[in-house]
Amino acid sequence: MLLHVPGILDSSQVARFRQALDAADWGDGRQTVGPQGAEVKHNLQLPEDSRLRNELGGAVLSALAASPLYFSAVLPARTLPPRFNRYEGGGQYGFHVDGAVMSLAVPEGAPAVNLRTDVSCTLFLCEPDEYDGGELVIHDTYGEHDVKLPAGDLLVYPSSSLHRVAPVTRGTRLASFFWVQSLVRDDNQRQTLFELDGAIQALTASGADRDAVLRLTGVYHNLLRRWAET
Numbered sequence: 001m002l003l004h005v006p007g008i009l010d011s012s013q014v015a016r017f018r019q020a021l022d023a024a025d026w027g028d029g030r031q032t033v034g035p036q037g038a039e040v041k042h043n044l045q046l047p048e049d050s051r052l053r054n055e056l057g058g059a060v061l062s063a064l065a066a067s068p069l070y071f072s073a074v075l076p077a078r079t080l081p082p083r084f085n086r087y088e089g090g091g092q093y094g095f096h097v098d099g100a101v102m103s104l105a106v107p108e109g110a111p112a113v114n115l116r117t118d119v120s121c122t123l124f125l126c127e128p129d130e131y132d133g134g135e136l137v138i139h140d141t142y143g144e145h146d147v148k149l150p151a152g153d154l155l156v157y158p159s160s161s162l163h164r165v166a167p168v169t170r171g172t173r174l175a176s177f178f179w180v181q182s183l184v185r186d187d188n189q190r191q192t193l194f195e196l197d198g199a200i201q202a203l204t205a206s207g208a209d210r211d212a213v214l215r216l217t218g219v220y221h222n223l224l225r226r227w228a229e230t
């Protein structure tokens with residue numbers, strides 16, 4: 001499922017992010033991919049251990065925690081600390097599939113913690129008219145989707161999808177991106193729960209029969225109980 005979640009950051013938060021990112025030291029994006037990805041990845045990223053990355057990444061996680069729509073769609077179990085990228089001067093990231101398993105940073109000597117990537121997220125930090133190109137192009141079973149969202153908006157897409165970022169031929173494209181292990185691994189099951197939750201919310205808001213809504217809520221939780229891995 002591809003989902004547009006508007007307004008994860010408001011305009012003042014976007015302005016704060018942009019000011020900090022404009023003044024930041026950037027590194028080569030190839031530092032965080034394997035040899036296959038390195039062949040097609042041409043962009044800049046905040047270094048993994050950068051203080052700014054941790055600070056802004058924390059602000060992204062807090063903003064996500066305040067979004068019921070994000071929670072309902074993603075059902076997050078574990079989230080990799082957000083990263084930040086920058087494309088300009090023809091920079092692009094060719095077609096790739098995100099790695100299936102990633103490691104969370106742990107203190108030295110502590111056991112490794114791995115995360116299965118079920119859901120990929122891009123949080124757009126520039127307005128679409130500030131740059132040419134830079135569409136996030138995603139292949140799924142319904143074909144190809146070109147996505148370019150307003151600053152502060154998030155795109156949620158399956159980590160299993162083939163995707164790329166088109167060359168940025170004018171201006172600069174800034175984004176935050178991160179991966180999530182969901183409580184529900186299967187994209188179709190997650191989407192079913194999302195649609196059911198949306199319908200329950202709509203029925204509740206319309207003052208529908210309480211007993212029927214209660215029974216549907218039971219169905220939601222019983223499906224989640226069957227499908228969730230904790």
Ligand SMILES: O=C(O)CCC(=O)C(=O)O
Pocket residue numbers: 085093098122136163164165175177
């Ligand atoms: O910048 C983006 O929108 C996505 C980046 C991406 O696909 C990746 O880093 O794996």
Ligand SMILES: [Fe+2]
Pocket residue numbers: 096097098120163
């Ligand atoms: Fe990717």
